[in-house]
Every structure is written in C-alpha cells, then in structure tokens.
Amino acid sequence: MANLSAEGVEGVIQLEREGGRQYLRELLGWKKFDEVRDLRQTIRLDICYQSLVFAAQQGLPWPAVAEVGRLTEELLEDSKDFPISQAIKILQKKLTTFPVTLPPCKLCAVLDYFHNTFIKHYWLYQFVLVRERDRHQRFASLEVCAPPQPLPLMEGTEVELWKYQQQLAALSAAEEEKRTKMLLIRETLQQEREHMLRSVYRSVTRHTAFLGKQALTSLVKEAIKAQIQSLHDIFQNEIQTTFEILQLKLQKKALLLNPPPVYPPPPFPAGRKGSKSQKLKQEKGKEEKGKEQKKKKKKK
Known part of the structure; x- marks a missing residue:
C-alpha cells in the first residue's frame, strides 16, 4: 500500500480536479486504466481524492491530510466482506492510533466525515467495490466531423x-x-x-x-x-x-x-424624387388658388 507524503498530497490539492486525480493515482502506485470500462477503480480513486479535498478544506496540516488519504485506502481494503459493526471497530482503532496529533475538534471532524460517508453508505460501498457484477458493455466509436468554417458575411x-x-x-x-x-x-x-x-x-x-x-x-x-x-x-x-x-x-x-x-433594392433616382415633390407642390398651389377664389366670390 502506497505511503502518501505531505508534499505529494499538497501537489494533488494544488492541481485542478482531473490533474489532481491522475497525480494521486501515480502516488498510490496504480497503473493507468480506462475510467469508463473499469468503474470500480474509478470509484476508489474518487473516494480517495474526495477525502484529501475534505482534509485540506478543514485546514489540517499536510501530514495529516496524507494520513487521511492513507486511512481511506486502508478502510476500503481492510473492511471487505465484514459486517458494519466490524467496520466501525476498524475505523475507531485506526483513529485512536492516528499518527499525527490533532486537536479534538479536528479529530472529531475526521470521524464525522468517515461516519457520514463510509459508514452511512457502507453496504453501498460493499456492493460496488466488493461484489462482482455481470458486465454487459458495448462500446462504439463515432467520428464527429465539425461543420466547415463559414465564409464572412460580406462574401455571402x-x-x-x-x-x-x-x-x-x-x-x-x-x-x-x-x-x-x-x-x-x-x-x-x-x-x-x-x-x-x-x-x-x-x-x-x-x-x-x-x-x-x-x-x-x-x-x-x-x-x-x-x-x-x-x-x-x-x-x-x-x-x-x-x-x-x-x-x-x-x-x-x-x-x-x-x-x-x-x-437591398436601389434607392429612387433623384429625378423621380424631384418629380414627386413637384407634383405635391403643384397640388398644394391649386388648393390655395381655389381657396382664394372662394374668398373673393364671398366678398362680392
């Protein structure tokens, strides 16, 4: 079982999630695997990575963060095919012999973390990580061709x-x-x-x-x-x-x-615009002349 160092887990936390997971896999001494086909190993890696993230967020020193990761891996391995009571005893024993001295509140936070994750979902962990399952997986390769780069709109x-x-x-x-x-x-x-x-x-x-x-x-x-x-x-x-x-x-x-x-349609020629305006002016002039003639008739 790999011995995680303080420098190693610090490097894991400083990386992005995917990079940190792959770096943790190397620290644990695991060979590279297909995360789609080997879901069991993928879940184990996620569990170890999440425990490191939790310990770092609690502000534990880096040696303690490394011990939390080591404890997680040991629990997953040592509690296989055991009843939940035996798993609780294993967890208590490992926490009482925790190599790094922590304040009681920090140690209780670690205990609560394992209780709310590992113990609370113990049978789910056993079903996924221990029990062999029948695999019916099909994989197909699909080539996706990106659409061609469109031409500029001005060339449309x-x-x-x-x-x-x-x-x-x-x-x-x-x-x-x-x-x-x-x-x-x-x-x-x-x-x-x-x-x-x-x-x-x-x-x-x-x-x-x-x-x-x-x-x-x-x-x-x-x-x-x-x-x-x-x-x-x-x-x-x-x-x-x-x-x-x-x-x-x-x-x-x-x-x-x-x-x-x-x-778009071409604008009207200047001649046509002028002819329309001239017609409007002529019509207005005729109306004004008609009004003046009516006024003169009334005066007479």
Missing part, C-alpha cells in the same frame, strides 16, 4: 441570386455535356465506318483473282451504302443534339432576361 450571396446562378451553371454544364457527347458519337461512327471500309478493302485485295465484275460491284455498293448510313447517323445525331443545345440556349436566355431582384 442572397438566396434567390444563388439559386439563379445555380440554374445558369446547370444549363451551361448541360450544354457543354451535349457538345462533348456529340463529338464522341461522331468519332465512334467514323471509326466504325473506317473499320468497315478496311474490311471491304481486305476482302477485295485478298480475292482479286476470283472476284467477278458483279461481286466487285456488289462490294463497292455495300461500302458506299455503309458510308452513306454512317454519314446519315452522324448528321441525324448532330441535328438532334443541336436542337437540344438550342433549347438549352433559349432557357438560358430566358433566365438572363429575368434576373432576380437586387437586394
């Missing part, structure tokens, strides 16, 4: 304008995709045509001595037909793709002609 875009820009970008991307697809189909059909012409040429050169005029004419017609069909497929595909591209251009043009309103 209004929602409707952002949607408008996304629609324009989608139409431009679709148009570019159509053009790329048209070029790929053209290259594929041209390669098929070249391959067919080469096969016809090879068959002609291979059987030149045996081919008659009719067979040769038939091969030439097949080659011409295949070439015309290939050109037809190319033109048809290009016409269809060009039509689709024009449709995308029309949609893009319609979007460009109807942009979203600017936010």
Whole structure:
C-alpha cells in the first residue's frame, strides 16, 4: 500500500480536479486504466481524492491530510466482506492510533466525515467495490466531423441570386455535356465506318483473282451504302443534339432576361424624387388658388 507524503498530497490539492486525480493515482502506485470500462477503480480513486479535498478544506496540516488519504485506502481494503459493526471497530482503532496529533475538534471532524460517508453508505460501498457484477458493455466509436468554417458575411450571396446562378451553371454544364457527347458519337461512327471500309478493302485485295465484275460491284455498293448510313447517323445525331443545345440556349436566355431582384433594392433616382415633390407642390398651389377664389366670390 502506497505511503502518501505531505508534499505529494499538497501537489494533488494544488492541481485542478482531473490533474489532481491522475497525480494521486501515480502516488498510490496504480497503473493507468480506462475510467469508463473499469468503474470500480474509478470509484476508489474518487473516494480517495474526495477525502484529501475534505482534509485540506478543514485546514489540517499536510501530514495529516496524507494520513487521511492513507486511512481511506486502508478502510476500503481492510473492511471487505465484514459486517458494519466490524467496520466501525476498524475505523475507531485506526483513529485512536492516528499518527499525527490533532486537536479534538479536528479529530472529531475526521470521524464525522468517515461516519457520514463510509459508514452511512457502507453496504453501498460493499456492493460496488466488493461484489462482482455481470458486465454487459458495448462500446462504439463515432467520428464527429465539425461543420466547415463559414465564409464572412460580406462574401455571402442572397438566396434567390444563388439559386439563379445555380440554374445558369446547370444549363451551361448541360450544354457543354451535349457538345462533348456529340463529338464522341461522331468519332465512334467514323471509326466504325473506317473499320468497315478496311474490311471491304481486305476482302477485295485478298480475292482479286476470283472476284467477278458483279461481286466487285456488289462490294463497292455495300461500302458506299455503309458510308452513306454512317454519314446519315452522324448528321441525324448532330441535328438532334443541336436542337437540344438550342433549347438549352433559349432557357438560358430566358433566365438572363429575368434576373432576380437586387437586394437591398436601389434607392429612387433623384429625378423621380424631384418629380414627386413637384407634383405635391403643384397640388398644394391649386388648393390655395381655389381657396382664394372662394374668398373673393364671398366678398362680392
């Protein structure tokens, strides 16, 4: 059992709670353990640490604080599987032989502390620290990804304008995709045509001595037909793709002609403000002239 020193417990109390607990674990000679899986050892460490905190708060000298920590560890170890009466006797015996001389009031405070914690909850201590329990623990690792750092508000875009820009970008991307697809189909059909012409040429050169005029004419017609069909497929595909591209251009043009309103709205032009004020002045002048004409009629 580790012998706590006055300097050691003073260092424990001067640290923050978590740092003090880990330092106390080293002083007690315990190996590092997983505090989530090994709850029993975690509880023992908490009990020893709380006893040191209590003794320090009571103003006991550091040697006495160290003895209180040692007494706590001994009680937890020596009272296993004993009835509560035997545990009280063990506590009284250890306090009567307390190595550090303390005033009676301080010694009574230590006795009250162990009575209100260890003796009062003795069976709970026995259940947790002595009795073996069935463990059904499951652990899973969850990776938490922090959200990305937002951009400054000055670089932000209004929602409707952002949607408008996304629609324009989608139409431009679709148009570019159509053009790329048209070029790929053209290259594929041209390669098929070249391959067919080469096969016809090879068959002609291979059987030149045996081919008659009719067979040769038939091969030439097949080659011409295949070439015309290939050109037809190319033109048809290009016409269809060009039509689709024009449709995308029309949609893009319609979007460009109807942009979203600017936010915040621009102020009224100076001319419009002036025209409104002039209209108000004219209306007031007409009202004043009407009043003067009515006064003149009454005088007559």
